[in-house]
Amino acid sequence: MSILRDLFLTFAQIGLFTFGGGYAMIAMIENKCVKQKNWISHDDMMNVTVIAESTPGPIAINCATFVGFKQAGFLGSLVATLGIVFPSFVIIFVISMFLDYFLEITWISNAFHGIKIAVGILILDASLTMVKKMKRKILPFIIMTCSFVVMLLVNIFSWNISSICLMSIAAIVSLFIFVIMGAPE
Secondary structure, three states: OHHHHHHHHHHHHHHHHOOOOHHHHHHHHHHHHHHHOOOOOHHHHHHHHHHHHHOOOOHHHHHHHHHHHHHHHHHHHHHHHHHHHHHHHHHHHHHHHOHHHHOOOHHHHHHHHHHHHHHHHHHHHHHHHHHHHOOOOHHHHHHHHHHHHHHHHHHHOOOOOOHHHHHHHHHHHHHHHHHHHOOOO
């Protein structure tokens, strides 16, 4: 029972104190689950991040579900998922009741502008951490660089390309590379 409470409180803390969605939460999830609690290994975190990006649903929720399942099976995954969702649900519910008045408050409006910058930094930090720990092979580096350039061009030129289309292209390229080069070691 203590692991379930610990899972809920850990992910509730992550959900409460991290702004900017799942990508901003990756660094905090890794800090809590890998470094502090040793619930999963760094390799598990890298794998779950990749898998969570390619499966439906928010990345942080998928990560919480995975960690919870690794620790306490189905019940653990349910408790961890509820823990990461609950704070956001309560905050959004309260804000929605007072939305018109909420955004008129100057200091709240300014706080949201600052939060945007902090979210960008958190996402950049998570990306750099993953790149630093990535195995030094040429193919993953080429794929990462090409993906970065394509996403940068899509954003700079405001091209209207569906993310589903981009993921489908990435899947086709990955399958092509897998067929030609074989399974990675």
